[in-house]
Amino acid sequence: MARRTKAEAEATRESILDAAIEVFLEKGVSRTTLEMIARRAGVTRGAVYWHFKDKNDLFTALAERARAPMAELADSIRESSEGNVLEMIHEVCRRVLKTFVDSKTQREIYTVLWSRCEYVSEINPSVERQKVLDAESMDQLTKDFETAKEQGLLRDSVDPRAATVALMSLMKGMSILWLRDPELYEMPRYGEEMLDYYFTGIRRH
Amino acid sequence: MARRTKAEAEATRESILDAAIEVFLEKGVSRTTLEMIARRAGVTRGAVYWHFKDKNDLFTALAERARAPMAELADSIRESSEGNVLEMIHEVCRRVLKTFVDSKTQREIYTVLWSRCEYVSEINPSVERQKVLDAESMDQLTKDFETAKEQGLLRDSVDPRAATVALMSLMKGMSILWLRDPELYEMPRYGEEMLDYYFTGIRRH
DNA sequence: CTTTGCATACAAACGAGTATGTATACTTGG
DNA sequence: CCAAGTATACATACTCGTTTGTATGCAAAG
Numbered sequence: 001m002a003r004r005t006k007a008e009a010e011a012t013r014e015s016i017l018d019a020a021i022e023v024f025l026e027k028g029v030s031r032t033t034l035e036m037i038a039r040r041a042g043v044t045r046g047a048v049y050w051h052f053k054d055k056n057d058l059f060t061a062l063a064e065r066a067r068a069p070m071a072e073l074a075d076s077i078r079e080s081s082e083g084n085v086l087e088m089i090h091e092v093c094r095r096v097l098k099t100f101v102d103s104k105t106q107r108e109i110y111t112v113l114w115s116r117c118e119y120v121s122e123i124n125p126s127v128e129r130q131k132v133l134d135a136e137s138m139d140q141l142t143k144d145f146e147t148a149k150e151q152g153l154l155r156d157s158v159d160p161r162a163a164t165v166a167l168m169s170l171m172k173g174m175s176i177l178w179l180r181d182p183e184l185y186e187m188p189r190y191g192e193e194m195l196d197y198y199f200t201g202i203r204r205h
Numbered sequence: 206m207a208r209r210t211k212a213e214a215e216a217t218r219e220s221i222l223d224a225a226i227e228v229f230l231e232k233g234v235s236r237t238t239l240e241m242i243a244r245r246a247g248v249t250r251g252a253v254y255w256h257f258k259d260k261n262d263l264f265t266a267l268a269e270r271a272r273a274p275m276a277e278l279a280d281s282i283r284e285s286s287e288g289n290v291l292e293m294i295h296e297v298c299r300r301v302l303k304t305f306v307d308s309k310t311q312r313e314i315y316t317v318l319w320s321r322c323e324y325v326s327e328i329n330p331s332v333e334r335q336k337v338l339d340a341e342s343m344d345q346l347t348k349d350f351e352t353a354k355e356q357g358l359l360r361d362s363v364d365p366r367a368a369t370v371a372l373m374s375l376m377k378g379m380s381i382l383w384l385r386d387p388e389l390y391e392m393p394r395y396g397e398e399m400l401d402y403y404f405t406g407i408r409r410h
Numbered sequence: 411c412t413t414t415g416c417a418t419a420c421a422a423a424c425g426a427g428t429a430t431g432t433a434t435a436c437t438t439g440g
Numbered sequence: 441c442c443a444a445g446t447a448t449a450c451a452t453a454c455t456c457g458t459t460t461g462t463a464t465g466c467a468a469a470g
Contacts, residue, residue, distance in 0.1 A: 003413090003414055003415045003416065003466085003467060003468040003469055004414085004415055004416075004468085004469085005415095005468090005469065005470095006414090006415095006469085006470090008415090009414080009415060009416085012415080012416080026325075026327070027325060027327070027328075028235070028323030028324075028325040028328065029323065030233070030235030030236065030323060031235065031323070031325070031328060033458080033459065033460090034459080034460080035458095035459075043416075043417085044416075044417050044418075045417090045418095045460090045461095046415085046416055046417050046418070047415075047416055047417080049416095049461080049462085050414090050415060050416060051415090051416095054460085054461085055460095115323070115324040116323050116324065116325060117323060118233030118234065118235060118236070118320070118321050118322060118323060119233075119320040119321065119385065120231075120232060120233040120236070120321060122231070122232070123232070123233065123236060131386075155405075157401075158402065159395075159398060161390065161395070162390070162395045162398045162399055162402075163402070165379070165382065165389065165390050165395065165399065166375065166379070166398075166399035166402055166403075168378065168382065169374075169375055169377075169378030169379040169381075169382055169399065170371065170374055170375045170378055171378070172374075172377075172378040172381065172382065173373065173374030173375055173376070173377040173378030173379075173381075174370070174371070174374040174378075176374075176377065176378075176381075177370065177373065177374055177377065180324065181336075184370065185366065185367070185370050190364075190366070190367045190370065193364060193367045193371075194367055194370065194371035194374065196362075196406075197363065197367075197368070197371055197403065197406035197407050198371075198402065198403065198406055199406070200360075200405070200406040200407075201401075201402035201403055201404070201405040201406030201407075202402050202405075202406075208432085208433060208434040208435055208436095208447095208448055208449045208450065209434085209435080209448085209449055209450075210434095210435065210436090210449095211435085211436090211448090211449095213449085214448080214449060214450085217449080217450085238424085238425060238426090239425080239426075240424095240425075248450075248451085249450075249451050249452075250425095250426090250427095250451090250452095251449085251450050251451050251452075252449075252450055252451080254426095254427080254428085254450095255448090255449060255450060256449090256450095259426080259427085260426090
């Protein structure tokens with residue numbers, strides 16, 4: 001095949017990424033071969049190796065593509081919101097769930113990240129990155145809960161660190177279960193209800 | 206090497222299973238080769254193929270080894286407990302967390318099941334089984350929450366199905382996070398605290 | 411005219427499955 | 441109770457398909 005224009009090349013790159021998501025979802029990351037991805041994208045392995053160093057590089061590109069919007073979301077809410085810290089946290093959670101409902105791509109990539117690959121840093125550099133990002137957001141959240149505590153928004157018995165881990169656990173668990181089987185419960189309605197239980201459990205009064 | 210007695214053969218089988226856990230944890234299921242497992246167990250692939258059909262068979266044996274104690278635990282508490290359904294559920298959760306703390310094997314196998322393998326039923330028959338078991342325990346739990354509701358133990362706003370999914374999510378999230386990094390929080394102390402938040406959020410009064 | 415964006419061809423490694431070898435534990439008939 | 445005979449519990453050896461990485465070719469874009 002003849003050489004493509006820059007625009008066409010970029011389109012090829014995107015179609016490879018799209019194909020990768022599809023095959024990763026179906027087969028799991030480890031069992032998908034670059035040949036499968038290329039075929040699905042309508043190209044050959046040559047094109048894949050031209051755009052990406054190897055499968056890990058491709059995987060990392062996918063992961064980053066999904067994480068950026070989530071990070072932006074959290075930042076924007078954090079900035080735009082004033083006053084009640086607990087409400088801010090609550091809003092971020094709601095918006096994360098809504099993102100899963102609204103964006104097919106986000107759903108699919110996070111499904112791959114959480115259910116179609118093995119959490120082994122040795123091989124998967126994206127896992128190391130995820131660890132770091134998770135730790136960062138946990139620390140941020142803990143600070144938020146600490147100020148919430150200072151502002152008297154939390155029950156006396158509630159420990160900020162435990163509240164942090166509990167919320168992260170709940171969000172992760174909810175997301176994983178729903179992404180694996182969207183029929184399990186109606187999102188975001190039930191998701192928000194579950195969040196309410198949590199916040200009812202930690203909020204004062 | 207010469208033929209072993211039955212007892213020795215059984216010991217070999219166990220050592221292969223133990224070796225499999227180790228290597229699965231380190232490399233992830235898909236990247237571990239039967240050669241690695243055999244070498245770690247001090248035998249050759251011949252022994253592995255003698256005791257197990259293939260890697261999936263080995264994996265399934267491991268999974269079943271871990272699930273049985275958990276199922277027994279839930280059943281025994283369900284039978285021995287009388288009265289308050291919510292307390293019964295709470296107790297099961299506490300005991301599950303405690304099992305992770307107490308049993309290294311349980312910790313390791315569940316880490317493999319949840320973080321070192323890909324959730325793809327096509328390849329991994331153990332995933333299908335897990336789906337079924339999860340669905341069963343979810344249904345059972347929903348029934349329990351329904352009776353709790355009838356007994357007036359839950360807030361009016363709480364839906365039994367949502368309470369079910371929320372608890373499963375919380376438990377799964379807590380377990381995954383802690384198994385991946387036991388330094389993240391102190392188990393079972395913090396784990397029980399997090400459970401308290403949840404039950405405070407759904408319990409009447 | 412050079413570089414780009416691929417397709418094609420090639421080599422090498424690896425892992426799975428299986429076939430075969432074999433010493434010994436068990437078993438069974440005498 | 442003992443001697444064959446048989447099945448067992450592996451180790452070793454071999455084959456085969458798959459996948460990866462790279463090298464090379466080539467037409468059009470820049």
